[in-house]
Amino acid sequence: MTEKRFIVSLSPHLRHGRTIRQMILTTMIALIPAVAWGVYQFGFRVLVVIIAAALGAIITEATVNRVGDNPYTIKDFHAALVGLVLALLLPPAVPLWIPFLGGVLAILVGKAPFGPLGSAPLAPALVGVLILALSWPAEIDHYTQPRTAAEAVKADDAAPAEPPLTAVYVDPSDAADYCTSGLFLGNQVGAIGTISPLLLLLGGLLLLWRKVIRWQAPVGFLIGVAVTAGIAHGIAPGSVAPATFHLFTGATMFGAFFLCSEWTSTPVTPWGMFLFGLFAGGVVILFRVCGMPFGRVPWAIVLMSLATPLFDRIASTPFGKAASHA
Amino acid sequence: MRRGIKLPTRAPSGAAEKMVPPKQVVLLLRQEVGRSCKPVVKVGDAVKAGQQIADGAESGAADLHASISGEVKAFTEVLLSDGTEEKAIVIEGDGGGGVQPATKISKPLSAEPAELLERIRQAGIICASREAKSLCAVIDEAMSPRGYLNPTGEAIAKPIRHIAVRFCDTDPLVCSLRAVAGQIGKNTTALKLGIDALLKITSAEEVHFALDKTQELAAVEKLADENDIAVHRFDACQYPSFSDPLIAAAVLGKEPEVAYKRIHESGVLVLDIDTVLETAAALKSGTPVTHKTIAAVSSTGIKAVTAPIGTSLEAIAEIAAQGLSPDKVILGGPMQGMAHFTLDFPMSKSTTALTLLRREDHTKAQNDPCICCGLCSEVCPTRLTPGMLSRLCEFKEFAQAEEAHLFSCIECGCCAYVCPAGRSMVQFMVQGKSERLAARRSD
Ligand code: SF4
Ligand code: SF4
Numbered sequence: 001m002t003e004k005r006f007i008v009s010l011s012p013h014l015r016h017g018r019t020i021r022q023m024i025l026t027t028m029i030a031l032i033p034a035v036a037w038g039v040y041q042f043g044f045r046v047l048v049v050i051i052a053a054a055l056g057a058i059i060t061e062a063t064v065n066r067v068g069d070n071p072y073t074i075k076d077f078h079a080a081l082v083g084l085v086l087a088l089l090l091p092p093a094v095p096l097w098i099p100f101l102g103g104v105l106a107i108l109v110g111k112a113p114f115g116p117l118g119s120a121p122l123a124p125a126l127v128g129v130l131i132l133a134l135s136w137p138a139e140i141d142h143y144t145q146p147r148t149a150a151e152a153v154k155a156d157d158a159a160p161a162e163p164p165l166t167a168v169y170v171d172p173s174d175a176a177d178y179c180t181s182g183l184f185l186g187n188q189v190g191a192i193g194t195i196s197p198l199l200l201l202l203g204g205l206l207l208l209w210r211k212v213i214r215w216q217a218p219v220g221f222l223i224g225v226a227v228t229a230g231i232a233h234g235i236a237p238g239s240v241a242p243a244t245f246h247l248f249t250g251a252t253m254f255g256a257f258f259l260c261s262e263w264t265s266t267p268v269t270p271w272g273m274f275l276f277g278l279f280a281g282g283v284v285i286l287f288r289v290c291g292m293p294f295g296r297v298p299w300a301i302v303l304m305s306l307a308t309p310l311f312d313r314i315a316s317t318p319f320g321k322a323a324s325h326a
Numbered sequence: 327m328r329r330g331i332k333l334p335t336r337a338p339s340g341a342a343e344k345m346v347p348p349k350q351v352v353l354l355l356r357q358e359v360g361r362s363c364k365p366v367v368k369v370g371d372a373v374k375a376g377q378q379i380a381d382g383a384e385s386g387a388a389d390l391h392a393s394i395s396g397e398v399k400a401f402t403e404v405l406l407s408d409g410t411e412e413k414a415i416v417i418e419g420d421g422g423g424g425v426q427p428a429t430k431i432s433k434p435l436s437a438e439p440a441e442l443l444e445r446i447r448q449a450g451i452i453c454a455s456r457e458a459k460s461l462c463a464v465i466d467e468a469m470s471p472r473g474y475l476n477p478t479g480e481a482i483a484k485p486i487r488h489i490a491v492r493f494c495d496t497d498p499l500v501c502s503l504r505a506v507a508g509q510i511g512k513n514t515t516a517l518k519l520g521i522d523a524l525l526k527i528t529s530a531e532e533v534h535f536a537l538d539k540t541q542e543l544a545a546v547e548k549l550a551d552e553n554d555i556a557v558h559r560f561d562a563c564q565y566p567s568f569s570d571p572l573i574a575a576a577v578l579g580k581e582p583e584v585a586y587k588r589i590h591e592s593g594v595l596v597l598d599i600d601t602v603l604e605t606a607a608a609l610k611s612g613t614p615v616t617h618k619t620i621a622a623v624s625s626t627g628i629k630a631v632t633a634p635i636g637t638s639l640e641a642i643a644e645i646a647a648q649g650l651s652p653d654k655v656i657l658g659g660p661m662q663g664m665a666h667f668t669l670d671f672p673m674s675k676s677t678t679a680l681t682l683l684r685r686e687d688h689t690k691a692q693n694d695p696c697i698c699c700g701l702c703s704e705v706c707p708t709r710l711t712p713g714m715l716s717r718l719c720e721f722k723e724f725a726q727a728e729e730a731h732l733f734s735c736i737e738c739g740c741c742a743y744v745c746p747a748g749r750s751m752v753q754f755m756v757q758g759k760s761e762r763l764a765a766r767r768s769d
Contacts, residue, residue, distance in 0.1 A: 004668070005667050006652065006665065006666065006667055006668065007653055007665065008665040009690075009691065009750070010752050010753045011660075011662050011739050012660060012662070012752065013661070013683060013688050014660040014688060015745075016331075016744050017689055018746045019746050020694065020699075020747055022746070116695045118697035118698060118747070119695065211701065214700050268702075268703045268713055268714070269703055269711055312711070316709040318708050318709050318710055318731040319571065319708035319709055319736075320571070320583040320585070320734065321731070322581070
């Protein structure tokens, strides 16, 4: 028979067409405002930090592919995204070998041992950040004053640049010195990509709109942070900063939209995602109040990620099941 | 939470187009699942449209009738998509309009239910839903006092309490039922007769209509109003709102069990509008099913076409898409239809649509690993965790998948539609189910 034969496959025959690569690129686009703000505040050096981290991740991934004789996976830009996220969590003035090494470790320890994209139990970028934080705490601690510091943050020129959270940890009453709108707009000392809650929120909304992430985890996370901080502040106003302070400082916003919703390391069921965020948010405040110098949001989320399989068990009742048990 | 996926429905452009009778039709002796008829004509016989050419009394299959007038040319074998061959009767048309005269039946409803059912069988009515059973078999299965074996092994016979009539296709891009519903016009006597007959046969208590929220069928609504028929409005774009389980849920006010069960076990029999109208025609005048309104779907548009059963798909494809060279041909709609390897195949009574996709219209499954993005659990209408189920099936943990409610999956394909990793989700689900059933049978 010579007539034309057609492709045969099971239904459905139409697909939305969204691809993993597109979703990763969208995430990068969503981070552009935050990166731009970082460049504006801390100068062009932060771009070099980002590139160093991305290069570290990409080179490592390519090497791992090569050694393992697997197809090259850097085309999906995941390694680049890992590097980007990692760099954005670092202070602006870190020595350049730190982000590069971070990128290498993120892939080498956080991603490659587990297999292709979708297998890593923890977010690779966070693994990288936390290894750096544990191993080279002194090298990491290189904050600089943002360009807008003179106007909004503490008008104390001589003071070394100190992220608001560190200042408040040392002396809780300092929280009153920070102007909330200034923090929200991004006038604060902090890691490269995390200082502007406003721009991160915009990026997050883009991700939600493009369906790259689900809303449950970010919302749960923000509620977790706000409620825990609110309660703690209510009980001990002298030693805990108010909820708004915690929402707009550190990596709270960044964590909500770019870490809590990382696909593989977080749950997939609706309630699982929400509770994941909620608990992670609570743990963040615990860490901030009871002390930990760096990486409170990454630690909280990594800790929760370990419980992701448990959260995934909080599945909805399937269709028709409730009726039959009633 | 609203689940499912938003798909564009494109309303059919105009009423159903009547196809010029083709030169030749090929009528498969097996039009329904599992049962076939015996030919009652010989090569060389002259037949009129509507004349019985094969009889299913022995196996309980619906009878088969000539769909055009002409001459029985040959008996042939047609290769089906599952690789088996099926006998078929070839009729060459004489171009004339010879029609078997209808026998007017006065007081059609005075007969006993069993006799009504027999007349339905003789009229050859097939429910063109996914299972493609004859109406007779569907009702029989639902009502049979013997019960039948369902996959869990228990015999069940539950009464049908509600009949739900679907006026809109499950597959949002298919418009055949919409077209049929649109042709009802002002005269609803046939619809009423069909419903009354089905009520009498099944002794159901209530009738429900499932309409799209944009469908304007004043006469139908009036009929519903006068006869205490509940009208449910769904959004056809929100696939799979017109699937049996979701219609049954609206009818019952609670979700019916879908795992290991057929929907009618919940007491709801969901029937398509064309089936009801065919029933009415069969009972009123003994008119058998010879034509079918199907949707011709392609990137150039959607058309409803009324064609004689047995028309070659090629002829329909010509109407559907002039000059388009598809690389995928689907019997049914793009969401639930069956891909077929050739256009050299006759349309049967269970064909609801012919969908032609070009290379650029569809994305191939690529089965990358699941990245746990959660898109699929967000859209799954049965609230499963499809990503995890697909992984369990991928790694052959079928028993675990079953525990995770694999059998509650209705194979709608929403998860596959959204999956950015391009996983062939439904294939995993279907494979998992069949492995579990096979394992159980061998126990
Ligand atoms: S798991 Fe089954 S029911 Fe759920 S979306 Fe996928 S195919 Fe549909
Ligand atoms: S949509 Fe695809 S990649 Fe995402 S969780 Fe579901 S199966 Fe996995």
